[in-house]
Amino acid sequence: MSRLIKFFKMTLLFLIAVTVVLVVLIFETKPLVVANASKQVDDADSVNILLRQIRQITQRRFVPQTIYMSNPQMNSLVGFMQRAVPEFSGEVLTDKEKLTTKFTYKVPVDWFSLYLNFSAELITAPGVQVRNIQLGDLPIYGQWGVSAMTFLVNWWTNSDLGDMALNQVSEVKTSENAVEIRLIPIHDFLVSLNEIKNGLSGSDNEELKQKVTFYLAYLDSLSFSSLPTGQPLADYLKPLFQKAQSQTVNSSAVVENEAALLALAIYAGHHRIANFIGNVQPFEGKVVMPYYRPLISGRSDLTQHFVISAAIKILSQQGISAAIGEFKELMDRAEGGSGFSFADLAADLAGIKLAVMAIDPVHAETLQASLANISSEEQFFPxxxxxxxxxSKNEFSRQYGDVEGEKYKQVVALINQRIDDLALYQGL
Structure with a gap:
């Protein structure tokens, strides 16, 4: 017995020693990357071209295709991540031989600065070949890293999705300012991906799915939902939250508010929001939606921004929600786009605020009661x-500089103040 105890003690000491060594090797006191996210996202308009490529690839799925990603496009997406998660920063660089990625994550500890640094090189070669992976001071053999990532994707999806995705790439080619990813025909991959998505999509919360389905059916039953003219969003919010109030008797205000807002986003925003929740459509083979999308300030686009941002907040972190809205507006500055709109941004921020308060246990019931008695949009929308x-991009840069510029911050502060001053939030 004493020998067994001694063995366990030695094993425990060994594991502790290995853990300490790994921590010392992986975590560092200086960041590998210090990037200016506001400068990176200034090229967000270039991402429109990348999105068009991706749409084209899905449409031409039976033939080989190539994705071209420029340095500005890639770094703009990295900048978006930093706007969403301030502890993160990164950069992407390319030359004729390789694409180099560098990322830093600041570990949230109070008493000293600690960073998790990562770098890797994707080289010009057939298929996907990675080298020089570095996690802190710990070197990792390139293909081991690829195999580990593939294994994790396969394990998480309970499929061979990781292997399939890797096999879609026939060649990677880098240049001074871009990377080309050449793909084989992706039809079979998309079919398999759809089957896997159907098995994974949505929340594991069956109660939430049932409640969202209930509220979707209720929204579809409202008499004015079939009118050929747009109705104010307030006309939908009032009966929706009256229904939520009646359901709270046997539930909680947080749960009912969450389900009601998600249903509203699916119904009045975009039906694909349901993909994040599951099969919640109340009628088989039919997507419920109003004949004409509800209006805020006489505009249906503001309604979309408002309700979808509320849903994203519920389904994610607040920082991500705000970054998505901001990045979308920066993308709109591209030629042919609608241009950057502070009104749209106001709708995004107002939707986030509504969701924050609606699912806050301290305020959920009071807010629910206020929405059940809403009479005009001025009570909930700035x-x-x-x-x-x-x-346009030039006009935005000339007037506001970038998203870290003082003039830009002043307008965002004005919007947030208008939201805080709304009657809905007074006294909360």
């Missing part, structure tokens, strides 16, 4: 007067 819209 004025958009004097908020510039339709700004």
């Amino acid at each position: 004025a958009i007067t004097h908020l510039p819209e339709g700004l």
Whole structure:
């Protein structure tokens, strides 16, 4: 017995020693990357071209295709991640032989600065070949890293999705300012991906799915939902939250508010929001939606921004929700786009605020009661007067610099103040 105890003690000491060594090797006191996210996202308009490529690839799935990603496009997406998660920063660089990625994550500890640094090189070669992976001071053999990532994807999806995705790439080719990823025909991969998605999609919360289905059916039953003219969103919010209030008797305000807002986003925002929750459509083979999308300030686009941002907040972190809205507006500055709109951004931020308060256990019931008695949009949506819209990239840069510029921050602060001053939030 004493020998067994001694063995366990030695094993425990060995594991502790290995853990200490790994921590010392992996975590560092200086960041590998210090990037200016506001400068990176300034090229967000270039991402529109990348999105068009991706749409084209899905449409031409039976033939080989190539994705071209430029340095500005890749770094703009990295900048978006930093705007969403301030502890993260990164950069992507390319030359004729390789694509180099560098990322830093600041570990949230109070008493000293600790960083998790990562770097790797994707080289010009057939298929996907990675080298020089570095996690802190710990070197990792390139293909081991690829195999580990593939294994994790396969394990998480309970499929061979990781292997399939890897096999879609026939060649990677880098240049001074871009990377080309050449793909084989992806039809079979998309079919398999759809089957896996159907098995994984949505929340594991069956109660939430049932409640969202219930509220979707209720929204579809409202008499004015089939009118050929747009109705104010307030006309939907009032009966929706009256219904939520009646359901709270046998539930909780947080649960009912969450389900009601998600249903509203699916119904009045976009039906594909349901993909994040599961099969919640109340009628088989039919997507429920109003004949005409509800209006805020006489506009259906503001309704979409408002309700979808509320749903994203519920389904994610607040920082991510705000970054998505901001990045979308920066993308709109591209030629042919609608231009940067502070009114749209106001709708995003107002939707986030509504969701934050609606699912806060301290305020959920009071907010629910207020929404059940709503009479006009001025109670829950800020004025958009004097908020510039339709700004091209040049106009935006000339007037506001970038998203870290003082003038930009002043307008965002004004929007947030208008939201905080809304009657819905007074006294909360």
